[in-house]
Amino acid sequence: MDDVTPTNSQINSEVVRVDLGSRGYDIVIGQGELSRLGDRLKSITASDRVAVVTDETIHALHGGAIAEALSDFRTHMIIRPAGEDQKSMAGLDAVLDSLFRAGFDRSDTILAFGGGVIGDLTGFAASVFKRGATFVQVPTTLLAQVDSSVGGKTAINNAYGKNLVGAFYQPRLVLIDTNLLATLPxxxxxxxxxxxxxxxxxxxxxxxxxxxxxxxxxxxxxxxxxxxxxxxxxxxxxxxxxxxxxxxxxxxxxxxxxxxxxxxxxxxxxxxxxxxxxxxxxxxxxxxxxxxxxxxxxxxxxxxxxxxxxxxxxxxxxxxxxxxxxxxxxxxxxxxxxxxxxxxxxxxxxxxxxxxxxxxxxxxxxxxxxxxxxxxx
CATH class of the missing domain: 1.20.1090.10 (Dehydroquinate synthase-like - alpha domain)
Known part of the structure; x- marks a missing residue:
């Protein structure tokens, strides 16, 4: 990821680096970071297309904010029902089908905007979509911000247990806006x-x-x-x-x-x-x-x-x-x-x-x- 020069509005942000050589990436942490998502994306991709995978609850709360943050991009929204049962073969197929129908390619960005369920599902979809597309995490729950959005574990569940079908697939960026937690139960x-x-x-x-x-x-x-x-x-x-x-x-x-x-x-x-x-x-x-x-x-x-x-x-x-x-x-x-x-x-x-x-x-x-x-x- 290219360096992003902080502006005065970014002074309160913290950056944690995941050091994986050429596949390393930044975790950006701060209040109001969602508003700077567009600039961050421009530093890691030349594509102007973004598929945002989210759920109905997050979209109702923050759909307007994510749309504004990505106003410079051609954005395709994939809105799934909320709940753990989305981490399934059926949920995976629905996300992939939407990406294919919208004509995405692997140089475009697939962005997870939600909690751990959305992050895991989206990351796994990105890992298998045309053998790997650009993947970005914008976690909206505290659990996802401190754990599941970081480290590249992506997976879905099956009848035998949790996260048993998946892949290690690192994001290009994790952007954590602590303001998003204000609506969290x-x-x-x-x-x-x-x-x-x-x-x-x-x-x-x-x-x-x-x-x-x-x-x-x-x-x-x-x-x-x-x-x-x-x-x-x-x-x-x-x-x-x-x-x-x-x-x-x-x-x-x-x-x-x-x-x-x-x-x-x-x-x-x-x-x-x-x-x-x-x-x-x-x-x-x-x-x-x-x-x-x-x-x-x-x-x-x-x-x-x-x-x-x-x-x-x-x-x-x-x-x-x-x-x-x-x-x-x-x-x-x-x-x-x-x-x-x-x-x-x-x-x-x-x-x-x-x-x-x-x-x-x-x-x-x-x-x-x-x-x-x-x-x-």
């Missing part, structure tokens, strides 16, 4: 916060300390400085890992702290909105620390501190997942489908302490099943 903000605190629990204990000392509450209240700082730290943490391990062959698996439990909970709950991804991740991290303590890897008071932090901020913990924990055998079956698993073994991200997470590639199924049975009763 509190439940969605909390879902995003789960992915923020995750970075502290993986390997940035000082970040967790800051969140625990009060910044976490400020983030949840959308205080501008705390919000921008937390998003910036989160994106930098993920960018560092992605630069080391783009395709999850090693350390990138750490970013899945709590996710093996979370994906099993989500599949059990179904994808109808009963359980948001971030809610499942919050409870999944509590479970990962609780299970680590059960195995003697992590001090019990440390696991309790993680649980207390989440609970204090009214974030979901394992105890809140009771309706989805009644069938240990089914949960274990779901966990066996996880993408990180190798050689028939279940891979879990466990912890020895706050900021001391590690990859366990041969988690004991017997211990795991015993734990799932205990919490089910």
């Amino acid at each position: 509190v439940r969605q903000i909390k879902a995003g916060y789960a992915e923020i605190v995750k970075y502290g629990l993986i390997d940035r204990p000082e970040f967790f300390e800051a969140l625990d000392d009060g910044i976490g509450a400020d983030v949840l209240s959308l205080e501008p400085n705390a919000l921008r700082e937390a998003i910036s730290v989160s994106c930098a943490a993920k960018a560092d890992v992605v630069a080391q391990d783009e395709r999850e062959g090693g350390v990138r698996a750490l970013l899945n702290l709590g996710h093996t439990f979370a994906h099993a909970l989500e599949l059990t709950a179904g994808y109808g909105g009963a359980l948001l991804h971030g809610e499942a991740v919050s409870a999944g991290m509590d479970m990962a620390f609780e299970f680590s303590a059960r195995l003697g890897l992590c001090p019990v008071p440390t696991a309790k501190r993680v649980q207390d932090h989440l609970s204090h901020l009214s974030m979901p913990i394992r105890a809140d997942m009771a309706p989805f924990l009644t069938d240990p055998d089914t949960l274990l079956s779901h966990m066996r489908q996880d993408k990180k698993n190798e050689g028939g073994n279940i891979t879990l991200i466990l912890a020895r302490g706050i900021g001391q997470s590690f990859i366990e590639k041969s988690a004991s199924e017997a211990e795991l099943k015993a734990y799932l049975k205990d919490i089910a009763t």
Whole structure:
């Protein structure tokens, strides 16, 4: 991506670089960044055509703003229903069909304007459209801003689990406008916060300390400085890992702290909105620390501190997942489908302490099943 010289109106923006050599890109973070989207796009593409993939909810809230931001471009809107069920073969086919009908080619830009569902679906569509088109992320939820929009993981779901059909496909730009979060329901903000605190629990204990000392509450209240700082730290943490391990062959698996439990909970709950991804991740991290303590890897008071932090901020913990924990055998079956698993073994991200997470590639199924049975009763 070419350098963009900041203007006076961009002083409050922060830029985090994802260093992947010639495929590297910037994550631009700030208030009002959407209004500068057009100029940013001109720095990365010569095409004047943009396909914007969004959902009905985001279009109703911000359709006018995105149209104004792209007023110098020929814009094709692809508006999908909201909801996780769009991450499907049917949803993918609908996006691709619209692109072909509109006559797009791979030099044109395909832009995701929405949360994680839209980002994952659009990114996967871009990866397979004529073997790869220019892809840009403009995430509108906190979870997407700090996690799913960064790093190039794109996917759809199928009957066997979440994100099992996909590709690694990096965007050319991620533009984060924190003003877009003002219309987000509190439940969605909390879902995003789960992915923020995750970075502290993986390997940035000082970040967790800051969140625990009060910044976490400020983030949840959308205080501008705390919000921008937390998003910036989160994106930098993920960018560092992605630069080391783009395709999850090693350390990138750490970013899945709590996710093996979370994906099993989500599949059990179904994808109808009963359980948001971030809610499942919050409870999944509590479970990962609780299970680590059960195995003697992590001090019990440390696991309790993680649980207390989440609970204090009214974030979901394992105890809140009771309706989805009644069938240990089914949960274990779901966990066996996880993408990180190798050689028939279940891979879990466990912890020895706050900021001391590690990859366990041969988690004991017997211990795991015993734990799932205990919490089910």
